[in-house]
Amino acid sequence: MGLLEGISTRRSIREFVDQPVEREQVLQIIKAGTWAPSGLNNQPWRFVIVQNADVKKELGKQTKYGFVIERAPVCIAVFVDRTVMYNDVKDHQAMGACIQNMLLATHALGLGAVWLGEILKNAEAVRTLLGLPNEMELMAVVALGHPKTQKPSSNRKAVSEVLLKEL
């Protein structure tokens, strides 16, 4: 899949068929995340792979989108390591770049994923559930698998609506 094509054809996938995802592919997705740029190349991202049904069930209780987590064969909980952060805004941007790389890589592999952010309201509970130390702060959960729905529609503003000026 071409890079430009992949960027514009990626969609949020929330329904998955009952088919496991190869571990090697999950690692490729995480690797793609790590190729994101970060300020001072501090690489603040950390990951937890969740596939165990009981853990997914407990994780799902922390968001109103728990049904997506329970049905996804793989969830990747994405954390920022507060001990290596240097600037909140820039580190959060880097985490967004990392997650976007993960979504694009998922798409490139013929899989589907959705970026779950509503669960951040229970970031502390998720951290405790996954048995992580205080310095790990939840940034998102990426739920992924083989897509049931191939091409949900989506829309974006025209460039003319978001281009403020040309100087």
Add this chain to the structure above:
Amino acid sequence: MGLLEGISTRRSIREFVDQPVEREQVLQIIKAGTWAPSGLNNQPWRFVIVQNADVKKELGKQTKYGFVIERAPVCIAVFVDRTVMYNDVKDHQAMGACIQNMLLATHALGLGAVWLGEILKNAEAVRTLLGLPNEMELMAVVALGHPKTQKPSSNRKAVSEVLLKEL
């Protein structure tokens, strides 16, 4: 260029040859940015294209990396529209996803770019210089052009260093 290949071969490019960039390509890069996901699909990104030498010179005075801005044929100042934001962390992540798409699209087009963040220390001065209203907050400047240096090296931690657990 393949999507996975593009993600891992993108590098920060800070030196450019003296050759203009087609406006159509600049618009493609911005369009790629807008294909990023955002919470509630609020699409908070806004853009200013800067090519005028005098404006680039003034912009460059706001960062110690001004020499990159002055030498780049095109700079895209990326803003977040505070009036449509709903959550600081999530909106900043969305802006990072948007900027990452822009960097990947630049790479796909055979161009090079660097994400400049140090200039955020003078976000207000940049906003005033570009004549934008208070609600526009600078998120980054992307400097781009035809690359002089093709392949700067870079490195990332191994996946085993950032994968905390598998459950």
